[in-house]
Amino acid sequence: xxxxxFPDDDPVLMRGMTQRRRSGIGRAMAPGYSRRExxxxxxxxxxxxxxxxxxxxxxxxxxxTGQVQSAAKKFWAGKKKHGHVNFANWxxxxxxxxxxxxxxxxxxxxxxxxxxxxxxxxxxxxxxxPIIRSGQSIxxxxxxxxxxxxxxxxxxxxxxxxxxxxxLANFHKYASKKFQNRSFDPGxxxxxxxxxxxxxxxxxxxxxxxxxTSINDLWNPAYKGHVGMMSDIQEIGNFGMIKxxxxxxSSKPADWQKAATALTQQRNAGIVRQxxxxxxxxxxxxxxxxxxxxxxxxxxxxxxxxxxxxxxxxPKEGGNIWTDNMMIxxxxxxxxxxxxxIDWFYKPEIAAMLTESINYxxxxxxxxxxxxTAASKAKGTDKQTLTExxxxxxxxxxxAVYNRLFNYVDVSGKLKDQYSSIFQPVVAG
Amino acid sequence: xxxxxSTLVPYLLILPGGxxxxxxxxxxxxxxxxMSTQTGDVVSGFTQNFNWxxxxxxxxxYHSQFIRSLLYGGLATVLCIVLSYPTAYWIAFRGGARxxxxxxxxxxxFFVSFVLRTISWQYIxxxxxxxxxxxxxxxxxSQNFRxxxxxxxxxxxxxxxxxxxxxLPIYVALERIDFRVxxxxxxxxxxxxxxxxKVILPLxxxxxxxxxxxxxxxxxxxxxxxxxxxxxxxxxxxxIIQDEYLSLQNYPIGAAxxxxxxxxxxxxxxxxARALGTEQVLEAGAA
Numbered sequence: 001x002x003x004x005x006f007p008d009d010d011p012v013l014m015r016g017m018t019q020r021r022r023s024g025i026g027r028a029m030a031p032g033y034s035r036r037e038x039x040x041x042x043x044x045x046x047x048x049x050x051x052x053x054x055x056x057x058x059x060x061x062x063x064x065t066g067q068v069q070s071a072a073k074k075f076w077a078g079k080k081k082h083g084h085v086n087f088a089n090w091x092x093x094x095x096x097x098x099x100x101x102x103x104x105x106x107x108x109x110x111x112x113x114x115x116x117x118x119x120x121x122x123x124x125x126x127x128x129x130p131i132i133r134s135g136q137s138i139x140x141x142x143x144x145x146x147x148x149x150x151x152x153x154x155x156x157x158x159x160x161x162x163x164x165x166x167x168l169a170n171f172h173k174y175a176s177k178k179f180q181n182r183s184f185d186p187g188x189x190x191x192x193x194x195x196x197x198x199x200x201x202x203x204x205x206x207x208x209x210x211x212x213t214s215i216n217d218l219w220n221p222a223y224k225g226h227v228g229m230m231s232d233i234q235e236i237g238n239f240g241m242i243k244x245x246x247x248x249x250s251s252k253p254a255d256w257q258k259a260a261t262a263l264t265q266q267r268n269a270g271i272v273r274q275x276x277x278x279x280x281x282x283x284x285x286x287x288x289x290x291x292x293x294x295x296x297x298x299x300x301x302x303x304x305x306x307x308x309x310x311x312x313x314x315p316k317e318g319g320n321i322w323t324d325n326m327m328i329x330x331x332x333x334x335x336x337x338x339x340x341x342i343d344w345f346y347k348p349e350i351a352a353m354l355t356e357s358i359n360y361x362x363x364x365x366x367x368x369x370x371x372x373t374a375a376s377k378a379k380g381t382d383k384q385t386l387t388e389x390x391x392x393x394x395x396x397x398x399x400a401v402y403n404r405l406f407n408y409v410d411v412s413g414k415l416k417d418q419y420s421s422i423f424q425p426v427v428a429g
Numbered sequence: 430x431x432x433x434x435s436t437l438v439p440y441l442l443i444l445p446g447g448x449x450x451x452x453x454x455x456x457x458x459x460x461x462x463x464m465s466t467q468t469g470d471v472v473s474g475f476t477q478n479f480n481w482x483x484x485x486x487x488x489x490x491y492h493s494q495f496i497r498s499l500l501y502g503g504l505a506t507v508l509c510i511v512l513s514y515p516t517a518y519w520i521a522f523r524g525g526a527r528x529x530x531x532x533x534x535x536x537x538x539f540f541v542s543f544v545l546r547t548i549s550w551q552y553i554x555x556x557x558x559x560x561x562x563x564x565x566x567x568x569x570x571s572q573n574f575r576x577x578x579x580x581x582x583x584x585x586x587x588x589x590x591x592x593x594x595x596x597l598p599i600y601v602a603l604e605r606i607d608f609r610v611x612x613x614x615x616x617x618x619x620x621x622x623x624x625x626x627k628v629i630l631p632l633x634x635x636x637x638x639x640x641x642x643x644x645x646x647x648x649x650x651x652x653x654x655x656x657x658x659x660x661x662x663x664x665x666x667x668x669i670i671q672d673e674y675l676s677l678q679n680y681p682i683g684a685a686x687x688x689x690x691x692x693x694x695x696x697x698x699x700x701x702a703r704a705l706g707t708e709q710v711l712e713a714g715a716a
Contacts, residue, residue, distance in 0.1 A: 153471055153678075157471075225575065226556075273660060274578050274661060275661060279551075283551075287555070288555055288577060414473075425490070429493075429662050429664040
């Protein structure tokens, strides 16, 4: 695409600008630099006063659908456009003056302050929760949070504004059905997908010559000491269950226990080298691990930018799917502008531009033909990159792949405590 | 009036630092103590019910990490002494005019972020990294040999990262030695070994003691090295506390573990200082 602003001759910069890095626990901000370590302490310090206070009061559980709808109606009545929106997102998704944002301002007259302030879900939650509890705006009108523990907590604590569905024309028209009705947020009451990706297995063909197809390869004693697992307990919990043939969505604590046992055996047999956050990608590239749990977009990007030949597969037994979602925090100052921005990303041409940049699964299927057209017009490396994006099964999973992707186990409150007390000992050592 | 002023001045001088500590140290500490005996979760809230059981749960679930932290911290401290003493000795007695340059060189790595320095070890010690690749191709170590994701790597990282905290106090102690006492020892027919063991070493011990304090406490509560260089069986208590807070939002257990660690370290230091003489340790530390 000619309006694409990427310096396509600089793979490192391009990677830096486009690569999304995620993890429930930690993400990295540059290859080899783990956010978990870098920000962990900062997060702890930030929490010091707020959350450690003498008694943290809970909030009332969100009410029934009917009540939410009428509350939404009441909230949105008479709200006006302000001409500005503050967007909080993760680093390394898009740059702060990405073409999609420039076009948004040109078209709607709404200016966007795009801030890369979310390093990981838990510390973001720890940061905003006390502010919203005290009845104040966090300073952002749109924020992007993964469909994990923290999302459920934000909903349960009533810290999100139910979206105005009448302002989501593009979303309802162009988003695939799969993304319009998701178990963690039925009816898209609070959230609209930003990007989605899968968790599967990556391997380095230099060390493993037979293609990996099964999740059992992560338990293969032949790879002892060279298997990477993720430290995020939502990720490994699902993988433990998928290995045992348990559907995570309908799993019970007894299933969790079985999965944890399988994971503990894997660990005690010395098969697991380490439970990684985002740094798994470096361990794999360097050859410390030969086979590892991995996020689809990372592998795609790593091969694109460093010329590595890492392979990725969603195992035949299944993998995980996660979605980063746009949502409006309670007390947001510019909710109407926020709604306009959220729906903006569902215009097919905008979705196409976004997908070209971030290489993750988009909720807009009609973005693909646009990328194919753009690729046919482009030249040189631009053409190659666009073609790879358009043809990537990681960015456009087939129906067969979709069918074996599982969401994280949906737990909150007491159940979450139970879940983590079962899986945390696996990674804690 | 003048008397009043002279009584007030010391208090006024201590006020800024005192306030700082009250606001940023004492207050959070009190909140944390309170948090450590609460029960609940983020969604339904935490309530104070003086659940001291958090301490029991925390310790019984994670006692192996406590022991490991003390072990790794202790090993790193001993290694630091072994590496630092000759270095400090050389700089103090043989450094000549370039002493400050050498000290600066010791501190130079500190100009790079702690985390980045630790991560660089991943590249040096990688299975096919700078060191192991040649050793493997020469057949000196087996193909499956590894350093990363072992306790050795963690202790190595801790030693490396905290080394200057050992070199500096030992250097200061050695530097303060009046060399005429050493000469006096020679005059009294001491040989070099005797002069060292009877004169220099005893005079420099306060520096070592202070170094132990400055090394052991942060090394035992460190979590970066274990996270970056360790494997599944090398987690330290710092990693657990971080996870309890940030990924599990189990603030009460996190707080209880923090206080258990603090208590263990404080008692350890107290015993240590008592055994060696408080003044000696603190005085050298201050120097």
